[in-house]
Amino acid sequence: RPRILSGVQPTGNLHLGNYLGAITRFVTLQQDHDCLYCVVDLHAITVPQDPAALEATTREVTAAFIAAGIDPVRHAIFNQSRVPGHAELAWIFNCVARLGWLNRMTQFKEKAGKDRENASVGLYAYPVLMAADILLYRADAVPVGDDQKQHLELTRDIATKFNNDFSARIAEKTGRDSYFKLPEPLIQGPATRVMSLRDGAKKMSKSDVSDNSRINLTDDADTIAGKIRRAKTDPDALPSEVDGLAGRPEADNLVAIFAGLAGLSKAEVLSQHGGHQFSTFKAALSDLAVEKLSPIAAEMRRLTADPGYIDGVLASGAERAGAIAEATLRDVKGIVGLLG
Numbered sequence: 294r295p296r297i298l299s300g301v302q303p304t305g306n307l308h309l310g311n312y313l314g315a316i317t318r319f320v321t322l323q324q325d326h327d328c329l330y331c332v333v334d335l336h337a338i339t340v341p342q343d344p345a346a347l348e349a350t351t352r353e354v355t356a357a358f359i360a361a362g363i364d365p366v367r368h369a370i371f372n373q374s375r376v377p378g379h380a381e382l383a384w385i386f387n388c389v390a391r392l393g394w395l396n397r398m399t400q401f402k403e404k405a406g407k408d409r410e411n412a413s414v415g416l417y418a419y420p421v422l423m424a425a426d427i428l429l430y431r432a433d434a435v436p437v438g439d440d441q442k443q444h445l446e447l448t449r450d451i452a453t454k455f456n457n458d459f460s461a462r463i464a465e466k467t468g469r470d471s472y473f474k475l476p477e478p479l480i481q482g483p484a485t486r487v488m489s490l491r492d493g494a495k496k497m498s499k500s501d502v503s504d505n506s507r508i509n510l511t512d513d514a515d516t517i518a519g520k521i522r523r524a525k526t527d528p529d530a531l532p533s534e535v536d537g538l539a540g541r542p543e544a545d546n547l548v549a550i551f552a553g554l555a556g557l558s559k560a561e562v563l564s565q566h567g568g569h570q571f572s573t574f575k576a577a578l579s580d581l582a583v584e585k586l587s588p589i590a591a592e593m594r595r596l597t598a599d600p601g602y603i604d605g606v607l608a609s610g611a612e613r614a615g616a617i618a619e620a621t622l623r624d625v626k627g628i629v630g631l632l633g
């Protein structure tokens with residue numbers, strides 16, 4: 294079965310963007326793939342984190358994976374720092390990737406902001422670590438939200454350059470003409486880029502200062518309803534066709550969220566709700582969001598009340614992931630000429 298790898302950072306409240314863009318995809322893909330789902334704590338520390346909060350959020354993301362429906366018995370759920378191969382391979386890839394490639398990464402520019410001199414070296418090298426996360430497991434495909442597209446392209450560039458730089462040695466050691474296969478990004482579904490509820494031009498994000506900009510997976514029913522009621526919209530009724538959403542980012546976003554939660558396409562949502570005023574549509578969206586998210590929040594609460602269980606899942610996931618990682622690193626070290 295094809296192998297899938299993806300990660301979520303334990304950096305704060307998980308939100309509807311993480312859920313629709315990534316976690317629901319993880320759940321679907323587990324049916325016919327071997328999956329490794331990683332809580333990427335090494336990525337989280339590229340910006341300052343409160344250590345105790347980081348521990349709690351790592352367990353919370355793990356709980357969210359399980360509560361959303363990922364089976365921790367059939368698939369590996371683990372935290373990145375437990376498998377040392379991520380950091381080791383990232384170092385080797387730091388020596389393969391070019392500065393010019395990283396200089397083009399838009400997420401670094403956004404996250405570092407104006408005070409770039411004060412950004413951590415880790416934040417700059419973040420996409421190289423992400424390449425290591427994926428290639429360490431020789432993953433076939435990576436389900437991510439639209440914002441990760443550029444990082445996936447960089448991963449493919451690093452794999453290609455490694456294969457080229459060491460082609461003779463790869464042939465000698467493995468008898469093959471390349472070592473890493475190029476992983477495919479899986480950016481699928483109607484909600485690959487969920488936008489802020491307050492601004493249709495901004496991505497829904499954990500770090501947005503306005504809590505009203507996002508729906509957190511742990512929000513209660515009243516909070517969800519209140520945030521959807523206050524979500525920014527325009528004065529017109531919903532169109533009946535997807536084309537009618539052009540130039541209406543807030544309307545487009547709410548329709549995409551509805552589609553993602555209902556498992557429908559945007560066209561199907563509009564065939565049911567086209568012509569409705571936002572007051573009516575928002576009420577239906579609230580009901581749907583509460584119906585889908587409340588059981589997940591309840592299950593997350595139940596699971597996080599038992600940290601021993603969560604830690605056991607992470608430990609056994611790391612053991613399974615670690616066996617694959619060790620084999621890759623052994624090969625890579627042999628190819629590069631690192632003894633031992």
Ligand code: AQP
Binds near residue numbers: 310313439440496
């Ligand atoms: N708004 C979004 N719409 C769709 N998918 C999204 N993802 C994130 N935001 C959206 C996807 O969720 C997965 C995990 O993301 P992450 O936590 O590793 O990092 P992120 O993209 O930096 O998340 P945030 O919420 O935007 O955090 P901050 O505020 O720290 O920047 C990824 O697959 C991502 O594509």
